[in-house]
Amino acid sequence: MSKRAKIILGIIAVLFVAVLIWLGKKNQKSIITYETEKPFKTSIERKAVATGKVIPLEEVDIKPQISGIIDKIYLEEGAIVKAGDLIATVRVVPNIQSLNSANGLVKNARLTYDNAKIQYDRNKKLFDKGVISRQDYETSLLNFNNSKQSLYNAKSDLDIIKRGTTAGLGRTANTNIRATASGMIVEIPVKKGYQVIQSNNFNEGTTIATIADMTKMIFEGKVDESEVGKLVKGSDIEVALGAIDGKKFPAKLNFIAPKGTEESGAVQFKIKADVSLDDKYFVRAGYSANANIVLEKKDSVLSIKESLLRFDKESEEPYVEVKLNDNGKFEKKTVKLGVSDGVNVEVLEGVTANDEIKIWNKASKDKDKDKEEDS
Numbered sequence: 493m494s495k496r497a498k499i500i501l502g503i504i505a506v507l508f509v510a511v512l513i514w515l516g517k518k519n520q521k522s523i524i525t526y527e528t529e530k531p532f533k534t535s536i537e538r539k540a541v542a543t544g545k546v547i548p549l550e551e552v553d554i555k556p557q558i559s560g561i562i563d564k565i566y567l568e569e570g571a572i573v574k575a576g577d578l579i580a581t582v583r584v585v586p587n588i589q590s591l592n593s594a595n596g597l598v599k600n601a602r603l604t605y606d607n608a609k610i611q612y613d614r615n616k617k618l619f620d621k622g623v624i625s626r627q628d629y630e631t632s633l634l635n636f637n638n639s640k641q642s643l644y645n646a647k648s649d650l651d652i653i654k655r656g657t658t659a660g661l662g663r664t665a666n667t668n669i670r671a672t673a674s675g676m677i678v679e680i681p682v683k684k685g686y687q688v689i690q691s692n693n694f695n696e697g698t699t700i701a702t703i704a705d706m707t708k709m710i711f712e713g714k715v716d717e718s719e720v721g722k723l724v725k726g727s728d729i730e731v732a733l734g735a736i737d738g739k740k741f742p743a744k745l746n747f748i749a750p751k752g753t754e755e756s757g758a759v760q761f762k763i764k765a766d767v768s769l770d771d772k773y774f775v776r777a778g779y780s781a782n783a784n785i786v787l788e789k790k791d792s793v794l795s796i797k798e799s800l801l802r803f804d805k806e807s808e809e810p811y812v813e814v815k816l817n818d819n820g821k822f823e824k825k826t827v828k829l830g831v832s833d834g835v836n837v838e839v840l841e842g843v844t845a846n847d848e849i850k851i852w853n854k855a856s857k858d859k860d861k862d863k864e865e866d867s
Contacts, residue, residue: 526822526850534792534795538832541784542713542785543781546775546779548706549708549709550705552672554670554671555697557691559585561686562580562682562686563684566579570678577670578668578669581667581668594646598650601643605636608632609636611632612633615629616629669700675705676703680702682698709775710765711731711781715760716760717760719787725745730743734779734781743766743783744766746765765783800852810827814847826842828842
């Protein structure tokens with residue numbers, strides 16, 4: 493054998509020995525082990541969150557009884573009023589056609605009155621002389637009184653068209669806008685000079701002010717159709733306001749809409765709840781709010797973290813892997829689940845309190861060390 497061949501064989505032998513040594517070290521590495529966690533007992537609540545706002549339970553819109561222009565506003569938003577307090581006055585702008593018609597009625601009534609007065613005066617003299625009967629006299633008296641009343645009514649109608657009131661109405665003038673309920677003025681949507689329309693059978697009229705009882709507030713929100721079936725009237729809920737951090741107001745559910753409305757492809761149902769206010773906080777109308785509604789609650793039940801669960805690809809049944817012994821082997825066990833709060837889930841069947849359940853994607857430090865050596 494030549495010297496060159498011996499050198500090549502020597503190099504091959506050295507490489508072979510090196511490979512054997514490397515494989516030996518590789519096989520000596522520790523088996524990958526996973527951390528485990530035991531089931532535990534805890535209380536679990538399943539909640540639904542309804543978004544909405546808080547609004548006054550009683551709210552009244554003040555509308556004028558006559559059309560015109562706002563002449564003066566006496567109060568501001570936030571003022572406390574009692575029923576009958578003056579809020580604003582309206583200056584009447586007469587309708588030309590109505591004004592002309594009213595003037596015509598006054599003139600006709602005056603002509604009728606003048607004619608009836610002449611007949612009455614003549615018949616009275618004749619009756620006093622015994623020329624005509626009492627019936628003729630009383631007929632002329634009745635006609636005179638009717639014409640007098642018709643003239644008065646026509647003049648009153650003309651005054652109302654011109655000024656919105658008449659002398660005989662006194663404090664009940666339609667031009668004075670007064671509070672019809674006690675409470676706080678939460679909104680005045682008009683200003684001096686705004687034109688307003690009266691409230692009638694064909695038009696709801698212009699709102700001059702809104703009065704609300706700020707001591708009685710309700711939460712009004714919406715819940716999804718998947719949760720509305722589990723709500724019960726009279727349930728206690730908690731309302732958190734976006735404007736007041738760290739404070740939750742107790743409330744009682746009192747209304748669940750029988751019909752839902754579709755919003756962005758999902759059916760939503762309106763709910764209402766009476767909110768118990770705290771005197772330390774002033775809750776303004778229209779605050780955005782979230783209501784936490786407990787749908788289901790269980791105390792001290794055997795539970796595991798939801799992150800420990802896996803689902804079978806075929807049957808889609810939930811399962812966990814339970815440690816058999818210290819050799820690092822695990823056994824797959826199907827579990828039956830109960831109520832969940834999104835973090836913890838109740839386990840009805842499948843594992844016991846002493847079982848050690850694999851924590852997925854979390855190996856021991858030995859595995860992490862081996863990865864560093866390989867790199």
